[in-house]
Amino acid sequence: MAGAELLFIPTPGMGHLVAMVEMAKLLIDHDPRLSVTVLVMKFPFDSAVDSYTNSLATSTTTPRLRFVDLPRENAEAEFSSGHFLTDFVESRKPHVKRAMADLADSGGSTGRLAGFVLDMFCTAMIDLADEVGVPSYVLFTSSAAFLGMMLHLQWLQDEHHVDITEYKDSAAKLDVPSLTNPLPAKVLPPLVLTKETVRPFLGHARRMRAAKGIIVNTFDELEPYALRSLAGLGAPAVYPLGPILNLKGETKTNADGGGRQGDDIMKWLDEQPPSSVVFLCFGSMGSLGEEQVKEMACALERSGHRFLWSLRRPLPKGKAWFPSDLADPTEALPEGFLERTAAVGKVIGLAPQVAVLAHPAIGGFVSHCGWNSTLESIWFDVPVATLPLYGEQQFNAFELVVELGLAVEIKMDYRRDPRMDSSPVVTAEEIEGGIKKLMEEVDSERRKKVKEASEKSRKAVVEGGSSYLSLDRLIEDIFNDKP
Known part of the structure; x- marks a missing residue:
């Protein structure tokens, strides 16, 4: 059968981009008829994305996976504004059209264009797919439960004229069809709680309904209830293909931490007893405020547990979301x-x-609950204590603690947003309690559930597993729908 080319358009944030690239590799490894061209949009400012995509372009050996950099425009855009991302993606449409024309003219394509695969925040590009008469698929890089919540809130807003922003600072609980437990309004994402952001954010849910299908980075055994609920919420075909993870991209020497630092970290872990270290890390865009850092340090010292702490420079108020490493950690930590x-x-x-x-010395993970990090912790059978910061992380924390019973709560509704005047502070006592519960519950029901989820995650992606079969179904549908 003739080959088919897919055009991938990711959002240029690391969590979204990595998932999209791993998804591309998954498809071309699974079926030799498929090829993928990834169009890489660039923010007006430099970010970790640039070095990541540069390394991908040089390390890719197959002609069936290509990366095309779109021009960077140094427009004066306010990154902290609520509609930055929507405006950014919309403004890149001409670049995407030009890239499509160039690819067609060059004859470099390895198959006829069969469809677009779009990041969940790039739904505006569905217009371009419609123009050339090919189907669109959306890669949803959060949980199936969160997808269900987005579709439900959009339905409430559009069909019942509910003002979602009225849930801000509310003690209400919502019945969400993708959850078995009522959802506290305090864990709703900030994007649905301000008038500036709620409409563009839920607009993505509206556009997703028009896609041919939604690929979700989850697996059937983790979220069976949420996945079953999506058809009733008006979702198109859903393909749970997860966990979609980059498990080969980091080794002892080429880790994000950089050669020598990566070596030092692994050497230190090699010297620690099994399951004895609590790992604290808040993602590539996560950092804590000065006062919160001191409370965290106090909690770690008092807990008595071994720890590995990824500490980033606190962001000044109103600045972009990409913290840097501290030149000297002592400047942020309590004296001594x-x-x-x-x-x-x-x-x-x-x-x-x-x-x-992946290291056997790690016994627990104090996490911001980003969805990629959540799937990684499940894969490696590491229980989590929740300290969400931004985005949908509060919702993820709720799902992990209440809905799935896989995590310990430090806080579920903590928020750390550079756009806010001030962030609340979680006390050392709360953090210490969470760490002790995380590290000292050896034979708890929670740990058994995490172990079971880990085993199921690994079975899902191998031949005959639920995600493997879902991938077969997606590829079959791509060829059946091919223009």
Whole structure:
């Protein structure tokens, strides 16, 4: 059968881009008829995305996976504005059209264009797919339960004229069809709680209904109830293909932490007893405020547990969301902390997270609950304590703690947003309690559930597994729908 080419358009944020690239690899490894061209949009400012895509372009050996950089426009865009991403994607449509024309003219395509695969925040590009008469598929990089909540809130807004922003600071609980438990309004994502952002955000849910299908980075055994609910919420065909993870991209020496630092981290972990270290990491865009750092340090010291802490520079108010490493960690930590904890702890910069979670010394993970991090912790059988910061992480924390029973709560409704005047502070007592519960519950029901979920995640992606069969179905549908 003739080959088919797919055009991938990711959002240029690391969590979204990595999932999209891994998805592309999954497809071309699974079926030799498929090829993928990834159109890489670039933010007006430099970010970690640039070095990541540059390394991908040089390391890719197959002609069936190509990366095309779209021009960077240094427009004066306010990254902290609520509609930055919507405006950014819309403004890139001409670049995408030009890239499509160039690809057609060059004859470099390895098959006829069969469809677009779009990031969940790139739904505006469905218009371009419609123009050339090919189907669109959306890669949803959060949970099936969160997809269900988006569709439900959009339905409430459009069909019942509910003002979702009225749930801000509300003690209400919502009945969401993709959840078995009522959802506290306090864990709704900030994007649905302000008038500036709710309409563009829920607009993505509206556009997703028009897609040919939605690929969700989850697996059937993790979220059976949520996945079953989606058809009743008006979703198109749903393909759970997860966990879609980058498990090969980080090793001891080429980890995000950089060669020597990556080596130092792994060497230190090699010296620790099995399951004895609590790992604290808040993602590539996560950082804590000065006061919160001190409470965290106090909690770690008092808990008595070994720790590996990825500590980033606190972001100034109103600045972009890409924290840098601290040149000198002592400037952010309580006086004498590093000396007093030298025998049991290590403070690092951006962590080689996959390599760390895979290490047998890790016994628990204090996490921001980003969905990629959540799937990684499940894959490596590492229980989580929740400290969400931004995006949909509060919702993820609720799903992990209440809905799935896989995590310990430090906080579910903590928010750390550079656009806010101030962030609340979680006390050392709360953090210490969470860490002790996480690390000292050896034979708990929670740990058994995490182990079971880990085993199921690995079975889902191998031949005959639920996600493997879902991938077969997606590819079959792509060829059946091919123009």
